[in-house]
Amino acid sequence: MDKNLYSRLQTKIILLTLGVSFAPLLLLGGILYRQFAAMYVEKIREQIHFRAESRADAVDLFLAERTAILGAIADTHSLAEMANEETLASSLAIMNARAGAFVDLGVIDQHGTQLAYVGPYDLRGKNYFDQPWFGQVMSRGVHISDVYLGFRRLPHFIIAVRRQERQRNWVLRATIDPEIFGRIVQRGQIGKTGDAFLVNREGILQTQPRHSGNILEPSPVKPALFGKQTMVVDGGLLGRPGVLFAGTWLKSAEWLLVVSGDVEEDMAQLFSARTLQTAIIVAGMLAIVLTTVLTTRTLVGQMIRAETRLREMDAQLIQADKLAALGKMAAGVAHEINNPLAVILQKTGWMRDLLEEEDLRKSPNFKEFRDAVLKVEEHVERARKVVHDMLGYARRMEPRAEAIEVNRIIDQTVDMLENYARNNSIDIQTDLDPELPRTTGDGAQLQQVILNLVNNAIDAIGQNGTIAIRSECAGSEIRISVADDGPGIPEHLQRKVFDPFFTTKSTGKGTGLGLWISYTIIEKMGGKMTLQSKPGDGTTFTITLPVVPPPPQ
Amino acid sequence: MDQPNILVVDDEGDFLETLMKRLKKRNIPALGCSSGEEALQLIRESPFDVVVLDIKMPGGMDGIQTLKEIKKLRPETEVILLTGHASLETGMEGMQSGAYDYLLKPILLENLLEKMAQALERRGGAAQRAQSERLRSLLPKG
Numbered sequence: 001m002d003k004n005l006y007s008r009l010q011t012k013i014i015l016l017t018l019g020v021s022f023a024p025l026l027l028l029g030g031i032l033y034r035q036f037a038a039m040y041v042e043k044i045r046e047q048i049h050f051r052a053e054s055r056a057d058a059v060d061l062f063l064a065e066r067t068a069i070l071g072a073i074a075d076t077h078s079l080a081e082m083a084n085e086e087t088l089a090s091s092l093a094i095m096n097a098r099a100g101a102f103v104d105l106g107v108i109d110q111h112g113t114q115l116a117y118v119g120p121y122d123l124r125g126k127n128y129f130d131q132p133w134f135g136q137v138m139s140r141g142v143h144i145s146d147v148y149l150g151f152r153r154l155p156h157f158i159i160a161v162r163r164q165e166r167q168r169n170w171v172l173r174a175t176i177d178p179e180i181f182g183r184i185v186q187r188g189q190i191g192k193t194g195d196a197f198l199v200n201r202e203g204i205l206q207t208q209p210r211h212s213g214n215i216l217e218p219s220p221v222k223p224a225l226f227g228k229q230t231m232v233v234d235g236g237l238l239g240r241p242g243v244l245f246a247g248t249w250l251k252s253a254e255w256l257l258v259v260s261g262d263v264e265e266d267m268a269q270l271f272s273a274r275t276l277q278t279a280i281i282v283a284g285m286l287a288i289v290l291t292t293v294l295t296t297r298t299l300v301g302q303m304i305r306a307e308t309r310l311r312e313m314d315a316q317l318i319q320a321d322k323l324a325a326l327g328k329m330a331a332g333v334a335h336e337i338n339n340p341l342a343v344i345l346q347k348t349g350w351m352r353d354l355l356e357e358e359d360l361r362k363s364p365n366f367k368e369f370r371d372a373v374l375k376v377e378e379h380v381e382r383a384r385k386v387v388h389d390m391l392g393y394a395r396r397m398e399p400r401a402e403a404i405e406v407n408r409i410i411d412q413t414v415d416m417l418e419n420y421a422r423n424n425s426i427d428i429q430t431d432l433d434p435e436l437p438r439t440t441g442d443g444a445q446l447q448q449v450i451l452n453l454v455n456n457a458i459d460a461i462g463q464n465g466t467i468a469i470r471s472e473c474a475g476s477e478i479r480i481s482v483a484d485d486g487p488g489i490p491e492h493l494q495r496k497v498f499d500p501f502f503t504t505k506s507t508g509k510g511t512g513l514g515l516w517i518s519y520t521i522i523e524k525m526g527g528k529m530t531l532q533s534k535p536g537d538g539t540t541f542t543i544t545l546p547v548v549p550p551p552p553q
Numbered sequence: 554m555d556q557p558n559i560l561v562v563d564d565e566g567d568f569l570e571t572l573m574k575r576l577k578k579r580n581i582p583a584l585g586c587s588s589g590e591e592a593l594q595l596i597r598e599s600p601f602d603v604v605v606l607d608i609k610m611p612g613g614m615d616g617i618q619t620l621k622e623i624k625k626l627r628p629e630t631e632v633i634l635l636t637g638h639a640s641l642e643t644g645m646e647g648m649q650s651g652a653y654d655y656l657l658k659p660i661l662l663e664n665l666l667e668k669m670a671q672a673l674e675r676r677g678g679a680a681q682r683a684q685s686e687r688l689r690s691l692l693p694k695g
Contacts, residue, residue: 335609338637339565342658346571349662353578384659 010300017292022285029281033274040270044263045232045244052246052259053230055188055196062101062184063144063252066176067159069099071142074163074172082107082116082172089118092174101180103156110138110169119175121152128173137162137171144253147178147206147216155215157181157206178215182207185257193243193262198255199223206255221245223256235260315495316528323498323519330500334387341380341387348376389513403550404443406471406478407432413450414469417458424463428454431470439478440548441525449518449529453482453541456514459505460486460539476547483540489533497531556599558684559583559669562592562619563607563635575662579691589614593622600627602681603672605665608636608643608655617646624651631672635660663692 073091074082081087092105104119112129128134133145137160147157160173185207188196197219198206205219213219220238225231226247235243245260351373360366414428421428450469457467461484468483489497496502498519503512522529526546533539559576563569564587573585584601586592590613592604604623608616620632634647634655644655653672656664666688673685 335637338658339568342637342660343565343567343571345659345661346568346575350571350575353575380659388657 006300006304010296013296013299014292017296018289021288021292025281025284025288029277033277036273037267037270040267041263044261044266045246047266048244048246048259048261049230049232051188051190051196051261052232052248052257055185055259056230056248056250056257058187059184059198059257060251062181063159063250065099066095066101066174067142067144067161067252069095070159070172070174071161074161079107079109079115079163079165079168079170082170085116085118088116092118095174101177103175103177106173108134108171108173110171115170123151126151133158133160134171137173138169146200146204146254149216154178178207186210188257188259190259190261191265193265195260196258198250198257200256201254219258221247221256221258223247226256316530319495319498320523323500323516323523326500326516337383337387341383345377345380348373348380386513389517401440402443403438404441404446405436405438406446406480406545407434407436409443409447410450410469410471410480413447413454416451417454421458421467424458424461426458426461426463426465426467428467428469431468433472436471436473436478437547438550439545440550441545442521445521446525449521449543450480450482452514452518456541457482457484457486457539460484462486473547474544478545478547480543480545481540483538485538488535488537488539489531490535494531494533498529557582557584558600558602558681559605560592560595560601560603561585561605562587562589562616563605564588564611564613565607572662579666581666581688589616589619589622592619593626596623596626596630601630602676602684603653603669604630604632605669606632606634606652608634608647617643617650620647620650620652629676631676633665633668633672666691 073095077087077091082091088105088107092102095102095105104117104121104123106117106119106123107115108128109115112127112131112134114123114126114128117124131150133143136145137143141162143160145157145160147155149155156175156178158173158175160171162169162171185196185198188194189210190196193211195210197209199219199221200206201223203219203221203223205213205215205217208215209219220240222238225233225237226249228249230246230248232244232246235241235245238245240260242264243260243262245258247259248257249255250257351369354360355366355370355373360369363369410430410432414430418428454467454469461467465485468481470479470481470483472479493504498515499512500516501512502516505512519529522543522545526548528544529541530544531539531541559582561569561572561576561583563572563585566587569585569587573583576583584595586595592606595601596604606616606620606623614622616634616636620634623630623632628651631653632651634644634652635658636643636655637658647655653675654668656668670685670688673681673688
């Protein structure tokens, strides 16, 4: 049996099955995850995009409100009224009551000189002509400045409106509370790492960001990357991989509102989904491996058993074929030998006849001649016996059909041999099934077979040993076994023991026909005869006979 | 010597020749021939009490055919079949065709003489019975 072939086959089947099952599973898992991840990232981008836009709207609204109320105050008062610090103070109070977040309020004439001021700083009389915002408001009418330190040396920004009054321009300027403004922007900071801040065209921070940098310092965000519409930019471009930046230019000021979000943080949910998916796939793979290995093992085991059975059947078939052919040949050979033997026997008879005559009796070699003739006749007789045994088998073509009791035949046979066995210190034990059914066959022939087997067992043991004879009913079959504890039969001889003329006994002691005849007798009865032997452990011959009910009388 | 009343038919020359010599030495009136056709010719010429006939004779008539012809020509003839072949069917067929008995080769002369004596006895005539007695006297005692 080529065990190697089967283990290779088993490995092949397992690998193939696993390959075919795993490939689509892993492919499906991978593709699904990628698609899902892509969708998720897209969703995160959309969210951050939306956050930037809505935050920009809120900031725009804040600034538009402040600008509008500042404009309204300027429009409803003359320079003379506003230059009065009491009026100015009450205006600031109204503005803070209506909108809030105004820190101070100042009135500046067209030369940049602050005519009146209310607020916490002492800025009265300061000249703003050289300040960049002053030029802007004078030319454009309304201006929201970048954050700067100014005279007060604190980061702040201002909203300024210009009023034209009888060929004279004056400017109403208010400072916005950087704290309050900063909070509105910072409301866009979502999650543990999300950030929201403003930068101007040069990338200078206009509000305090959560990470990386301080107000009025350059930010890593490059405003040139962001177009007119709200845009989402990968942090990789800004030296911050894994972070998304969404930027929206404000409508009311030259500021870019930036909202950033850590993709990793937002993807935590996706990662837990991935862990779950991986766990399910791994569990599935384990189940597949287990099932495949078990199924394949069972399958290959069955194949091995089937092949073993097939081989056994083949061996039996070959054995039967061989023995049938040998039987035919032996019968033919027997006949061809008988004719020359007949001639030899007549010739020796004639020689014996002649030796009876007077003159030969006196010959000095008379005794030698007579002995030689007798020896020839003795050996012709030996040859004749062998041939007759074989022809005897041929004559047994049609065994008798009678009801036979296997147990009784065994008992009779044991009786016949018991004395002989005892003389050789051999114990014959029988274990007979009392429920054994009767069958049909030739009892004398079956007895001959059992006699032959027990005789062989005695010869095999020689001295001191045990022979165990068992009979049992196995389904619709009767099983008879004859086991000895003799030396056993070497494996290479086991296939030959049923061959005609095969014998291990010394020349003249056995013809080698006994087992062959036994085999053919059992075969003709529709049974089987097998042997099991292990050198050193003895030999067991097993006869299986079908239970054939006796024909009705 | 009397007119031979025993016929031996065998195609094996050595066997036939030696057997005839041994019968002659014992003064048994026998004739030998080596084919079925020859045997039938001889039987047509004169009757024999006992015919010893080999069953298997390749080429020409075989023993069974010859036996059937003999029984047609002279049904009273006792035929002893002799064969190296051992199939039960052939033996049965021979017996059914009227053979007295059949013997397996190789055979000791003593056994053949015994069988011949029995056959002669069965023929029943006084001469045959006397010859049967004489044949038996040739056999070793016991």
